[in-house]
Amino acid sequence: MMSPLINAVSGRLSLRAPQAESLARLHSALESVPALRDPKARSPEELAAMTTALAAQFQTLSDFEREFPSLCFALATGVGKTRLMGAFISYLHAAYGYRHFFVLAPNLTIYDKLIRDFTPNTPKYVFKGISEFATNVPEVVTGDNYEQRGSRSLFGGIEVNIFNISKINSEVRGGRSPRIKRLSEYLGQSYFEYLAGLPDLVLIMDESHRYRASAGIRALNELKPLLGLELTATPFVEAKPKPIPFKNVIMDYPLGRAxxxxxxxxxxxxxxxxxxxxxxxxxxxxxxxxxxxxxxxxxxxxxxxxxxxxxxxxxxxxxxxxxxxxxxxxxxxxxxxxxxxxxxxxxxxxxxxxxxxxxxxxxxxxxxxxxxxxxxxxxxxxxxxxxxxxxxxxxxxxxxxxxxxxxxxxxxxxxxxxxxxxxxxxxxxxxxxxxxxxxxxxxxxxxxxxxxxGKGDSPIRMRSLQLAPDTGHGNELKSISVQPIMNVVTGTVTPGTSVVNGAAHDVKYGPDAPATVLWTSEERQIAQVAMDVIAEMSREKHQGQPLVHSSAALTQTEIRQQIAQRVRERIVPKQGELLTTETPPVEEIIKRTVAAFVEHTIDIPRITVVPKGPVTNGFKTFMLDISKMNYQPQDMALIGQGLSTGKQVLYGQSSAVLEDRLENYIVRELINYDDISYDDHAELLYGLAGQVIGHFSGYLKTEDELHNVLGNYGKTIAENIHMQMSQHYHEDVSESEVVVSQGFTPLKPCAFTAEGEILQIHQPPPERGKIAQYVYGGFTKCAYPVQKFHSDTERILATVLERDAICWFRPVAGQFSIYYRAGVNQPEYVPDFVASTEDVNLLIETKAAKDMELPEVKAKAEAAAQWCKNASDYSVQNGGKPWRYLLIPHDVVAANATLVSLEARFSMQ
Known part of the structure; x- marks a missing residue:
């Protein structure tokens, strides 16, 4: 079974699978061979006994190859060895209280990179996610400041020493003692002797293949570290006639697997x-x-x-x-x-x-x-x-x-x-x-x-697949089903149920003790039946129009009587099971249920626009963006072969047919697309192809070179042109009809993954860049008990809605059925917020100021504004509020902004 601590560290640092497996293997080694953690067990006999014990678990380990226990983790380049260092340090400190670490870099480039990555508030900070290190930041001691180091480690903090092995090597040449062994003022002894005397010093060797045989490594043996951890992508020493593999590898994740x-x-x-x-x-x-x-x-x-x-x-x-x-x-x-x-x-x-x-x-x-x-x-x-x-x-x-x-x-x-x-x-x-x-x-x-x-010892080699028992490496993120507040208030659904690894668990994402307006279990069951009836009636038609025009219409006596009649029909056959001998007053329960429903929802009509006349479509004439197309003529076709897959790839497909007109190389490829018709689009196609020919003619000197490039790259060029054509696609409808199939739609439950405690809406996220990982609550006007935000701008806007709106929430897919034009496709658009005030219903979108003019943003806004017009026509006709669409740049969203002001400035008609 996977250690809870390993799971915690892996989750907080968002480790990839091979990183998490490396951490688990380190844990297994240290737990199964306790002598690895004993600084006094360092005789040759004791080291041999440790390797024998570890060899039973790790077939690639037969010798530490050093005068102290040293374990190698061979991970392919690009998998994330530096992040793994942070995981090692976090785990060793949490599990065993180790506080002193010596990180060795093979050259100045990596030395500088390690210092950067171990420094807080940098993009690749290795401890990002470890809350303890946010308040008790590990002290970074470098080759340039160790003589003026602080005293933080004396008070229980972590000390990470980062040194450049090439610097030590240069100081060893000529028999000189490396500078780290010179006397310093610290504790009256040399810093080297200080390090060598630490009982918990862990040596982490980055790119360890680079200095296995170097002079400076002898000085490292004299440090007598408790444990060595090596990281490399190439676990072998170059030698003739063939490379010599490391003998202390406990994790091998080669390039082939990566x-x-x-x-x-x-x-x-x-x-x-x-x-x-x-x-x-x-x-x-x-x-x-x-x-x-x-x-x-x-x-x-x-x-x-x-x-x-x-x-x-x-x-x-x-x-x-x-x-x-x-x-x-x-x-x-x-x-x-x-x-x-x-x-x-x-x-x-x-x-x-x-x-x-x-x-x-x-x-x-x-x-x-x-x-x-x-x-x-x-x-x-x-x-x-x-x-x-x-x-x-x-x-x-x-x-x-x-x-x-x-x-x-x-x-x-x-x-x-x-x-x-x-x-x-x-x-x-x-x-x-x-x-x-x-x-x-x-x-x-x-x-x-x-x-x-293709050789067995190549850095690029294929792994052998063996099924192993589930070790539970995955993070225990919770999948939360969040019910609308309406369901919480009526007590019809238990809030905050989650599913983790297939089993239900109680979590803290709903109110601890919801204040329900209905009390007994019988009353809650009747309320649930009433909710089912309301959902059915919202979909029913009368003379081509919704039977119930709005949620407010549910309060009308006639509609409530219809609800009560249907509820009674459903509960009577189950009288003995559903109700006690004293039947609760159905009408009263329905009245309270309807009142709660109206209070905690926003009427979202179901709208469909149906064409009534002929539909025409096509592509508008436009200028291509071909500034990045700079193909060169080929003497022969280039061929490549994937080193892992063995798959061969041709770079440029040479044309077997010499076209008499240069544009035909491109046009013949374009007409293969389903949405392009030669008869309808020939003029546009030749015009676009002509733009490409003109561009190529600017730097290709002969017509033969033009034939060469177009023959070899015609298909790739056509693919790019088609992509740009899709951005200029148009569809014209002579006449259309707006059909409203529902006057309102009951709110849907939403689901998301969550981890950690609930945050209050006025509380900024611990890390703004990770706000999507946090769950927010503490609402009084939101239609859901908790919400998640994609940006801190959205969170701040939510505080404005909490203050100025009657009701608000973040919609989920399928609630609005708004579709916008994206080339020849029509994706669904889900706005950031929907809110209701005394006078108007609002769809709200926040965007980075620099993105306000993007074509996709404009297309979404146009579709949403049209939806709001159609919804307003229906709503006002039936005694409801008009709808408005707000597109708000991020830099105007502030806690002191008012919703009235934002509506006045950014409403789109």
Missing amino acids: IEDGFVKEPAVVTQQNFDPSVHSAEALERVKLMDGVRVHEETKVYLLTYAQQTGEKFVKPFMLVIARDTSHAAALMALVQSEDFFHGRYKDKVIQVDSGTTSGAEGDEIVERLLGVENYDEPTEIVIHVNMLKEGWDVTNLYTIVPLRAANARTLIEQSIGRGLRLPYGRKTGVDEVDRLNIIAHDKFQEVIDEA
């Missing part, structure tokens, strides 16, 4: 079809690989653009990484890429050279700034040429094409090149191959890489 589980990109090695590297000189081969890399890069750029436009996700600018032999080679490559001979000089301002000769001085500062900003969509860099500087710790997510031009064997190429580009820009697989793939241009090493990836 790819299969969707945590990283799918790497593919790319070459040209039928390519023979032997017929090319070394210089010519490099030029071919560089140019083919650019072609793949440009194709990827368009796929990413299309995906972002189709889904509304952020725009991602891909870049290409070129790995040079040395600084002279890098400078020559830089000159080539910036020359007119390389795609007519189009990349001369989009390339940077990163090496020891270019990253110093004022100009070097600009290069470093561009490198650090390469993930920004508006930053111009698309090609980075580097010499062995961008290693572990460079965590970009938009690297999509790698061109290795440094001599290396196939295994090194896989290990070093792939690792830098595995991270996914959206944090997950999208299902679009081109968006989820990393391309490695390796014409001369193609078959070698394919063969190497």
Whole structure:
């Protein structure tokens, strides 16, 4: 059974499955072999006994390989090793009270990154979610401040020491003692001796494969830590004739599994079809690989653009990484890429050279700034040429094409090149191959890489699947079914019931003791039957109109009598079971039930707009956005193979038919879409295709190059054009009829996941970026006892509604049946809020001020405003209130704003 503490840490830190499994394995090792926690049990015999005991659990462990117990966790790049460090520290402190940790980095890049990630209020803070560390922040001691460290750890706090092993190595050379062993003023002894004397010092070694045989590691043995925890993506030491695997691995999550589980990109090695590297000189081969890399890069750029436009996700600018032999080679490559001979000089301002000769001085500062900003969509860099500087710790997510031009064997190429580009820009697989793939241009090493990836000891290897008992790694989030306040008040449904792992549990998301207007169980059962009857009557028609025009009509004597009659018919057959010998007064119960229903609801009519005449549709003429289309002609089709799946991919589909008119390459692909008719849309299609031809003609010099690009990329170009056409789709109806099938609809229960205590509406969230995880209550006017918000702006607006509205709530899907136009599709729109005042009913949407003019926002607003017009026509005709739609920018929402003012400023007609 999984430890409750492991579950708690995994849940609070939102660990991925392999991270949670690593933490569970550490827990299992420490609990099953208590000697690991005994600082005095460190003789060779005792260490051997520990490894023997652990080997029974972990088949990949046979030796600690150090003078202290050390356990290795081999996790693929991109899975999240730094986050796992935070989980280790949190668990060891909570479980055993350990307070002293020594985190070792292999180089300056990772050293700086670790300091950042262990610093509160940074984007990737490793302890985010651990409440204890919010008030008792762990002290970070670095290689630059350890001589002036504070005394926080003396008072029970955690001390995280972060050091750079390359710094220690440089100080060891020549037999000098590392600076951490020099005397300091702290406690009158050297800081090294202080660390070595700690009984609970845990050594965490990041990228441990980088310094297994280094000189500084001897100093680490002298630290005599209680426990060592190693993290690496490559658990082996390079040696001849073959690599030597680590002997202390207790968790192995290789790249093959990470790819299969969707945590990283799918790497593919790319070459040209039928390519023979032997017929090319070394210089010519490099030029071919560089140019083919650019072609793949440009194709990827368009796929990413299309995906972002189709889904509304952020725009991602891909870049290409070129790995040079040395600084002279890098400078020559830089000159080539910036020359007119390389795609007519189009990349001369989009390339940077990163090496020891270019990253110093004022100009070097600009290069470093561009490198650090390469993930920004508006930053111009698309090609980075580097010499062995961008290693572990460079965590970009938009690297999509790698061109290795440094001599290396196939295994090194896989290990070093792939690792830098595995991270996914959206944090997950999208299902679009081109968006989820990393391309490695390796014409001369193609078959070698394919063969190497297929070997059993390759970093990319497939896992064997074995079913194991459920260990319960998952977070115990509760699935909450929230009933409307109406049901709570009448006592017809027990509030706050949740389902966790298939079993019901009581939770604190409903009122502790609801004040019901009905008291006995018999009365509550009659009220439930009355609610069922009301729901039925709301759907019934009389002469083509709703039988009950509004919830207020339920209070009319005639309607109440009909409800009472139907209720009696249903309870009489069950008199002996349902009611006691003294029959409760049905009419009185129904009166109170109806009064509660009217008080705690907002009448939402069910409206359908039905066309009465002919419907015409089509696409409006528009100008294409083709600024990011920069395809290059191909000498031969490029072919790639996935290193994990073995699937082959063609980059650019060469046309077998030479068209006599350039536009036909695109038009023939467009007419394959179901919503495009050649007869109806030919003029528009040729006009759009002509825009593309004009764009390509601006940088392609010959008609042969145009035929080449259009023949190879016609299908991809057409896909992007079709996506843009869908944004200009129109549908015209000569006449339509508004049909109101229901005057009101009983509120639906809503469901959501929840964890933690209920927060009061006036209480800001502990972390604004995580407000969607919190549940809010303490309402007096909301139609539901609790609500969740997507932003703090929504929470603040809810405080305004609590003060100024009669009733309000956040609707769920299906309550309004509002549909807006999104190209050829019509998705449902669910507004943020619905509220009622003395004079008007309101649909309310809040948006970031910068998003107010987005086409989707405008389309939703137009659909909602039209719905409000139709609802007003019906409601006013039947004695009700008009409806208004408010679209409010976030920067005007404040607790002191009034609903009347917001309505006056932002109501849409």
